[in-house]
Amino acid sequence: GNSVTQMEGPVTLSEEAFLTINCTYTATGYPSLFWYVQYPGEGLQLLLKATKADDKGSNKGFEATYRKETTSFHLEKGSVQVSDSAVYFCAPNSGYALNFGKGTSLLVTP
Amino acid sequence: NAGVTQTPKFQVLKTGQSMTLQCAQDMNHEYMSWYRQDPGMGLRLIHYSVGAGITDQGEVPNGYNVSRSTTEDFPLRLLSAAPSQTSVYFCASSWGPGGKYGYTFGSGTRLTVV
Numbered sequence: 001g002n003s004v005t006q007m008e009g010p011v012t013l014s015e016e017a018f019l020t021i022n023c024t025y026t027a028t029g030y031p032s033l034f035w036y037v038q039y040p041g042e043g044l045q046l047l048l049k050a051t052k053a054d055d056k057g058s059n060k061g062f063e064a065t066y067r068k069e070t071t072s073f074h075l076e077k078g079s080v081q082v083s084d085s086a087v088y089f090c091a092p093n094s095g096y097a098l099n100f101g102k103g104t105s106l107l108v109t110p
Numbered sequence: 111n112a113g114v115t116q117t118p119k120f121q122v123l124k125t126g127q128s129m130t131l132q133c134a135q136d137m138n139h140e141y142m143s144w145y146r147q148d149p150g151m152g153l154r155l156i157h158y159s160v161g162a163g164i165t166d167q168g169e170v171p172n173g174y175n176v177s178r179s180t181t182e183d184f185p186l187r188l189l190s191a192a193p194s195q196t197s198v199y200f201c202a203s204s205w206g207p208g209g210k211y212g213y214t215f216g217s218g219t220r221l222t223v224v
Contacts (some may be wrong), residue, residue: 032206032209032210032211032212034212034213036215041216043200043215043216043217044153044215045215046212046213046214049211049212053212053221067138069172089152089153091208093208093210093213095209096141096143096158096160096166096206096208096209097141097143097155097158097168097202097204097209098143098145098153098155098202098209098213099155100145100152100153100154101152101153102150102151102152
């Protein structure tokens with residue numbers, strides 16, 4: 001099955017700083033890749049996705065590119081806001097369910 | 111369009127009690143799955159279903175049972191609750207071949223076993 005390695009948190013950034021959260025995975029074949037976000041006290045929301053190699057997913061200023069050669073799907077944002085404070089999960093699709101990384105907690109301070 | 115509905119939102123059980131966590135979706139999705147979320151562990155797959163009448167075990171299935179008699183419903187049963195089952199449980203449904211295009215999650219059930 002797939003496995004996911006996600007950078008450990010917590011990550012603390014000042015508002016308007018650049019964000020990168022690394023994610024690498026192992027998989028058979030070429031799974032769809034997802035980033036989910038969980039705001040404090042809430043459930044999981046789909047942030048962005050990529051379904052094939054070299055696809056770039058984007059949403060709310062966040063971006064991630066499906067890199068087949070390095071089996072990576074790093075999440076980036078050019079200028080974070082306080083409202084981006086949340087836990088971010090990288091999750092490849094196994095073909096019937098999601099395999100989650102352990103999550104990266106992000107705190108953005110004013 | 112309600113999406114994925116989970117009930118109850120909160121539950122406290124005594125050790126040894128049984129209960130069913132309900133999950134229903136109204137999007138006609140074939141794939142459904144249950145996860146538990148524990149601090150520092152991310153989300154781990156308990157059971158999944160690829161269609162009515164078809165279920166299989168995930169990473170942490172012990173102590174849980176599922177069935178899928180309809181496309182809409184995918185209940186999770188705790189047979190004899192243990193404190194180790196204290197967790198937040200999420201149900202999801204997905205679309206596209208093998209869930210390729212995305213997963214929609216319910217709002218979760220916070221379960222405490224005392």
